[in-house]
Each structure stands twice: as structure tokens, then as C-alpha cells.
């Protein structure tokens with residue numbers, strides 16, 4: 061069959077039907093299992109057909125299209141599990157279907173006018189989302205974490221956080237806000253909390269990274285009522301490893317928090333940080349099965365330890381060989397078990413590379429704003445050209461942060477990266493000399509003493525250079541063998 065005779069799959073009506081019904085009927089839709097199963101099967105077929113059509117018509121490496129298709133199928137499976145296995149609250153159903161799936165991912169209609177205007181002005185897509193750490197305060201004292209409660213608490217005022225979220229929505233069309241920390245649930249300013257923020261912005265969808273120990277029954281109930289805020293709960297692995305880093309009893313408290321969220325009807329996921337010591341454990345089939353099957357986890361974010369912050373060390377980073385294993389194992393889990401598991405460093409093929417600096421990726425990128433107001437390219441790059449409080453004091457907006465030359469320089473570098481670098485796209489970890497050059501050219505300042513020390517530490521910079529080169533050699537081979545060579549690319553999953 062030639063390109064000319066290939067039929068482009070129509071619009072994904074089955075998925076839209078599922079979402080429309082999920083919004084209309086809420087939790088009651090789960091009583092109509094045949095309707096759900098039929099809609100999911102049709103949506104799955106659409107994704108597979110669409111992937112095959114793209115393979116034959118798009119000038120993109122075959123492996124990239126197959127990764128993207130496999131990821132969409134994993135997300136669909138999570139939606140299916142959410143409807144059929146979880147006892148989600150009315151508001152959770154409504155807001156997840158309305159904001160997260162339909163508005164932000166599928167139709168994108170509410171943001172279209174805003175993003176068109178932004179593109180006209182800046183020549184770039186607006187950032188798709190924003191990450192804010194409103195406070196450094198935390199109720200735990202995990203080994204090696206940058207956040208703690210010993211020092212004077214550093215926090216952004218509620219007014220500033222509130223304004224940032226409003227501007228992200230109104231100026232960028234960004235409806236997805238990630239809250240990091242410190243511990244988001246420990247944040248208090250002007251009598252307000254993170255839950256107040258979610259309630260005040262019903263057209264935005266919030267995900268917070270949390271240790272979960274402050275999720276009481278009341279908090280879970282409030283989240284269920286709100287519907288637009290979901291937690292990604294941190295774990296280091298099984299009980300022994302989690303408690304060793306986070307404190308005695310924390311693993312059990314996390315399990316209890318998950319049970320509370322499940323009973324209240326809230327969607328929740330996990331946030332797993334891979335180090336040289338726990339890679340095998342957190343990506344083992346047993347651990348993933350336990351979380352996704354027994355504990356009803358619907359999504360997982362996989363971080364690889366980044367040598368930034370207090371007591372930074374290169375010795376905890378997964379080695380290049382371990383990272384390559386993570387790439388292989390992660391995709392195996394996604395393809396075979398259809399778990400929605402995203403690895404921030406290894407899944408550049410899904411999002412078109414590095415998302416820092418507010419731009420570039422297929423869905424646009426993001427910026428990060430920390431507790432002192434410093435705006436940085438991403439959570440893991442602690443160098444900042446501007447402070448949002450200064451921008452506001454000078455009469456500016458979030459758009460002035462986006463336009464900073466440091467961020468523009470990053471976006472320019474991203475746009476010039478070869479597609480083979482989708483496997484090692486990270487500005488700070490894989491291309492550290494580029495980052496140092498951009499920091500120096502644009503005078504971005506370190507946001508704290510650790511970031512300053514790292515910049516001057518030749519062993520640190522040299523170590524990351526060696527890491528980047530060594531991982532590039534591995535990924536060059538993977539790219540040739542698994543992404544460009546069509547015959548050896550993992551086949552698409554069976555049609556559902």
C-alpha cells in the first residue's frame with residue numbers, strides 16, 4: 061500500500077465518547093462496563109491505527125513513533141483502570157475527564173486562543189505547564205534532601221503563588237500546575253494552603269509531590285470534593301529502603317495514606333527516585349505490580365538522582381549502564397504491563413526531548429519557580445536569570461520571565477539538538493558543558509550556595525562531562541539499533 065492509498069484514521073471519536081460520558085455520568089459510568097470496555101477497545105484500536113499511519117507517512121524515526129504510541133496506550137489503560145477498578149469521587153471523575161484529558165490533552169480548545177496569541181508574539185509555543193515550590197518547609201528530614209525545616213522557612217506569599225497560577229492559565233493557557241517542595245501540604249501563607257489554591261482555580265489541574273504523611277481522612281475527603289488536585293507520593297522502594305531514608309514507619313504511613321485516598325475516591329500516583337543503590341528494586345516487576353495492582357496506583361514518575369542541592373554527590377547517580385538498563389526495563393513495563401510510568405531522563409522520545417526553559421517539546425515545556433521566587437529552567441537546573449517577585453514589583457508578568465535571554469538560549473539549543481539525542485537530552489546531566497556556557501553567557505545566578513559551589517567544583521563539572529560522554533556512546537548504539545532500524549524496533553502491542 062502506498063502513502064497515497066493509506067487512509068488516515070478519523071478523529072478519535074471513541075475516546076471523546078468515553079470522556080463525554082465520564083463527565084456526564086460521573087462514577088455511574090463504571091456500572092456500564094460494556095460501554096466502558098467498548099469505548100476503550102475502540103480508542104486503543106485508534107491509537108494503534110494512528111501509530112501505523114504515522115509510521116508510514118511521517119519522517120520521524122520509527123522507534124520514536126512506537127514509543128509515543130506505547131505511552132498513549134499505557135495512559136489509556138490507566139484511564140480504563142481508574143473507571144473500572146477505582147471508586148473515584150464525582151468531582152475526581154468530572155475534573156480529570158474535563159480538564160486533564162479533554163481540555164489539556166485531547167481537544168485543547170480552551171487554550172487554543174491563548175496559545176495562538178502567545179505564538180504570534182514570541183514565535184514559540186507557550187509553556188504547557190508550570191512547576192512551583194511554594195515553600196521549603198517539610199515535616200520530614202530525609203537524608204540528602206534539599207528541603208528541611210531546620211532553617212528559617214522560605215516561602216512564597218500566597219498572593220504571589222495565586223497570581224502565578226492565574227497568569228499561567230490566562231497568558232499561557234497552561235492548566236496543569238505541579239506543586240513541589242518542601243512538603244506542599246505543609247505550606248501556609250496568609251491563612252491559605254495548597255488545597256485552597258486548588259479550590260480557587262477550578263479550571264486548573266494540580267499535581268503535588270508529597271511525602272503523604274499529612275494526608276489525613278479530612279485532607280483526602282477535601283481532595284475528593286475538589287477533584288482537581290492529585291498527589292504523587294514519594295517512595296524509595298520497599299519498607300526497609302524507604303524508612304532508611306525517610307524515617308522509621310514512613311513506608312507504612314504511605315500505605316495508609318494510599319488506602320485513605322482510595323477510599324475517598326482520589327487519583328494518586330507515585331514518585332520514585334532511582335539511585336545507584338535502588339534501581340533494581342524500584343523497577344522490579346514485583347514492586348511495580350504491588351503498586352499498580354495491589355495499591356491502585358494509576359501513574360508513576362521516575363526520577364534519577366540529580367547531584368544538586370545539599371551534599372550533592374555524583375556517586376549516587378545511576379551509572380550510565382544502569383541508566384541504559386532503566387531505559388530498557390522501563391519500556392518493557394510500559395509495553396508489556398501498560399503501566400503509565402514516565403522516566404524524566406529516559407523518555408525524551410515521548411515529549412520531544414528536554415522540556416526546560418519553557419519551550420520546545422511536542423507539548424511545549426515548562427519553567428520552575430522556587431520558594432524565593434527564582435525562576436529556573438527546570439527543577440533540576442538551579443541557575444536563574446530572573447526573580448518573579450522582582451518582575452511583579454517592576455510591573456511585569458510571567459511572560460517577562462519566559463522572555464529572559466537565558467531561557468531563550470536554552471530553547472535555541474534544544475531546537476538544534478539532533479534527534480538521536482532524544483535518548484540523552486538533559487541539559488544539566490547529559491550536556492553539562494552547554495549549561496555552564498549558557499549560565500556564563502547570560503549571567504544566570506546560582507540560586508543557593510550549593511549551586512554556586514557546583515559551578516566552581518571542577519571535579520563535579522568534569523565528572524558530569526565524563527558521565528555525559530559515556531552515556532552518549534551507549535545511546536548512540538541504542539539509537540542506531542532500536543530506533544532507526546525499523547526491522548528491530550519492538551513491535552507495536554497487539555491490537556485490542
Ligand code: SF4
Pocket residue numbers: 404405413414415416437438439440441485486487488489
Ligand atoms: S534539563 Fe534535564 S531535568 Fe531539566 S527538563 Fe531538561 S531533561 Fe529534564
